[in-house]
Amino acid sequence: MAYYRSVGDVPRTRHTQHRDAEGRLRFEELMGEEGFSSDSSLLHHRGVPSAIVASEVWALPDQARTPNHPLAPRHLRLHELETGPDAVTDRRLVLGNADVRISYVVTGTDPSAHYRDAVGDECVFVEAGSGVVETVFGVVPYRTGDYVVLPRATTHRWVPAEPSRLYCIEASGHVAPPRRYLSRYGQLLEHAPYCERDLHGPSEPLLVEGRDVEVLVKHRTSAGVVGTRLVHDTHPFDVVGWDGCLYPYTFNIEDFMPITGKVHQPPPVHQVFEGPRFVVCNFLPRKVDYHPLAVPVPYYHSNVDSDEVMFYVAGDYEARKGSGIGLGSVSLHPGGHAHGPQPAAIEASLGAERFEESAVMVDTFAPLELGEGGTACEDPAYAWSWAGRRR
Numbered sequence: 470m471a472y473y474r475s476v477g478d479v480p481r482t483r484h485t486q487h488r489d490a491e492g493r494l495r496f497e498e499l500m501g502e503e504g505f506s507s508d509s510s511l512l513h514h515r516g517v518p519s520a521i522v523a524s525e526v527w528a529l530p531d532q533a534r535t536p537n538h539p540l541a542p543r544h545l546r547l548h549e550l551e552t553g554p555d556a557v558t559d560r561r562l563v564l565g566n567a568d569v570r571i572s573y574v575v576t577g578t579d580p581s582a583h584y585r586d587a588v589g590d591e592c593v594f595v596e597a598g599s600g601v602v603e604t605v606f607g608v609v610p611y612r613t614g615d616y617v618v619l620p621r622a623t624t625h626r627w628v629p630a631e632p633s634r635l636y637c638i639e640a641s642g643h644v645a646p647p648r649r650y651l652s653r654y655g656q657l658l659e660h661a662p663y664c665e666r667d668l669h670g671p672s673e674p675l676l677v678e679g680r681d682v683e684v685l686v687k688h689r690t691s692a693g694v695v696g697t698r699l700v701h702d703t704h705p706f707d708v709v710g711w712d713g714c715l716y717p718y719t720f721n722i723e724d725f726m727p728i729t730g731k732v733h734q735p736p737p738v739h740q741v742f743e744g745p746r747f748v749v750c751n752f753l754p755r756k757v758d759y760h761p762l763a764v765p766v767p768y769y770h771s772n773v774d775s776d777e778v779m780f781y782v783a784g785d786y787e788a789r790k791g792s793g794i795g796l797g798s799v800s801l802h803p804g805g806h807a808h809g810p811q812p813a814a815i816e817a818s819l820g821a822e823r824f825e826e827s828a829v830m831v832d833t834f835a836p837l838e839l840g841e842g843g844t845a846c847e848d849p850a851y852a853w854s855w856a857g858r859r860r
Contacts, residue, residue, distance in 0.1 A: 472655070472665050476607060477674040477710030479513060487513055489709075500622065500715060502643060510713025512605065515676075516703030527685050527696030530558065530572075534565055534838035537803055544851030545843050547573050547636075547780075548797030552842075556581040556627035557685065560637055562840025564778060564801060568746040569833060570639040571778065573842060581627040583705070586619070587688040589640035592742060592749060593617040594829050596782055596797075598633025602626070605708055606716045607671025615719040616741070616749075618644055623717055624684055624705045636780055638831060642745035655714075663741070667724040670716045679704035722827065727755035732763050736830065750830040754784065756823050766818040769809030776837045777802045777830065784826035789814070792854045800851075801837060811855065 480487040487495040498518045501509030512518075537543070545563060553559030554577030564571045576598070599612045604625040611617050611633075619625060621643065627633075638644075650661035657664045682701045687694060720741070728738040739750040757765040781789070781798045791811040794800060802808035810818075839847075853859040 473712070473714050474670055474716060475710075475712035476671055477513075477708070479511070479710040479712050483511055489515075495709060500620075500713075502621070502715065507643075508713070508715040510606070510711050510715040512708045512711040515707040515709060518705070520702035521699050522681060522702050523698075523700035525698045525700075527698040529687065529694070529696040530560055530562065531841045532562055532565075532570075532694060534562070534840055535844060536838050537801070537836065540803060540805055541852040542803065542806055542808060543801040543839070543843070544792070544794060544848040545799040545801070546797060546846045546848055547799055550842055550846045554579065554632075556629065556633070556635060557584040558582055560635075561842030561845075563799065563843040564837045565840055566833060566835045566837050568641050568835055569744060569831065570637075570840075571831065572637045572639065572840070574635050574637065576627065576629045576633045576635065578629050578631060583624060583626045583682065583684045585622055585624045585684055585686045586639060587622045587686055588694055589642045590621050590644040590744070591617075591619045592638040592640070592644045592744075593619070594636040594638070594780070594782075596634035596636055596780075598629055598631050598635075600627065600629035600631070600633060602717065603628055603675055603677075603706065604671065604717050605675075605705055606711055607673055607675045607708075609669070609671055609717050609719055611719055612721070614722045616722070617717070617719050618742075619717045620715055625717070636829065638744075638749065640744040640747070644742050644744045644749075647740050647743045647748070662726040662728060662738075663720065663724055668718045668720055670718040674708055674710060675706050676709065677704045677706040722751050722753055725751055725753055727753050729756055730758060731760045732758050733765065733767060734758075736832070739830070746834040748832050750832070752779075752786075752826060752828045752830065754823070754825050754827065757821055764815060764819065765821045765824065766810040766814055769807050771804075771807040772802075772832070773804055775832045775834055776804055777808070777832050778837065780829045780831075782827040782829060784824075786826045786828060793848055793851060799843075803836065 495513040498512045552574045556576045560572035560574040595615045602609045682704045686697045742749040779800045
């Protein structure tokens with residue numbers, strides 16, 4: 470995170486004795502990135518954060534991936550994908566590579582398992598629904614249109630107030646605002662399409678009593694990503710206070726300020742986050758190009774270094790009219806294939822002054838493969854939709 474927060478009861482001087490009213494010592498934990506060389510926070514626990522009483526194998530949901538071979542653009546209908554109700558254990562893998570994994574889940578209203586992703590940060594887009602995410606830092610409310618950003622190794626659980634559709638972007642590193650939006654000291658600059666006021670973190674501690682609390686941990690080994698079920702001696706939600714620049718937060722797409730121009734602007738103007746070898750953008754309702762001869766829909770493009778994933782969230786996405794894509798669709802346009810609007814959409818867009826559309830895009834710099842969830846909801850006709858026929 471770019472700026473400092475202090476929540477709850479913390480000592481005046483870091484790394485010094487901190488006791489409760491009965492004289493019992495609090496246990497200080499530094500949670501930090503990149504080996505003490507990047508953002509961090511200091512958390513003050515009532516119990517010992519390292520105290521575990523069991524460690525067992527947790528079998529992750531199916532993580533198998535199928536290469537996109539032979540090469541083809543893909544259309545996945547996520548609203549046809551059946552999932553279980555747990556926001557963590559019932560995610561279905563849609564697309565992924567070594568840098569990022571995209572999964573989807575439709576929750577119920579029961580709390581999820583307690584969970585910690587030790588592979589990387591998670592950036593979860595809330596397509597629909599509301600509730601809270603309980604974390605070791607405190608409670609983070611969420612609503613439709615939120616990105617919920619959870620730093621690596623943050624113990625948390627989802628508590629939906631209503632069934633929620635979650636589009637989960639799991640990194641193999643850290644997710645942050647694009648560096649070009651930031652000053653050299655980390656402040657969001659005036660040209661950035663959002664600012665610190667739009668980022669909402671925990672406001673008070675969450676204290677829960679309990680013993681022998683199970684926490685599911687996704688982590689790395691030489692064999693790849695695996696799962697472990699740790700049992701903590703005392704409840705991990707026992708932090709009386711914390712301060713620092715690393716914590717979970719939400720950002721709602723309604724607070725993003727789209728950048729427009731005289732002619733069509735390229736996708737980087739829509740960027741909201743960056744991760745290791747991938748970026749996250751959002752395309753939102755906006756005024757469109759104002760040159761008298763402007764073509765508002767995108768030009769055909771070969772983004773030769775990237776695979777492009779678009780998740781269609783709301784509105785009517787002009788460039789995809791006639792392709793079969795609708796709300797809840799995901800398109801994968803891989804590097805090596807020139808893609809762009811359906812031919813009829815170009816002429817139909819001329820003279821438009823505004824687009825009413827919402828979509829979340831992930832561009833990766835390594836090829837994406839299909840997860841079992843993606844394979845299960847694929848539209849086999851999409852690749853031929855530009856030509857209108859298949860040989």
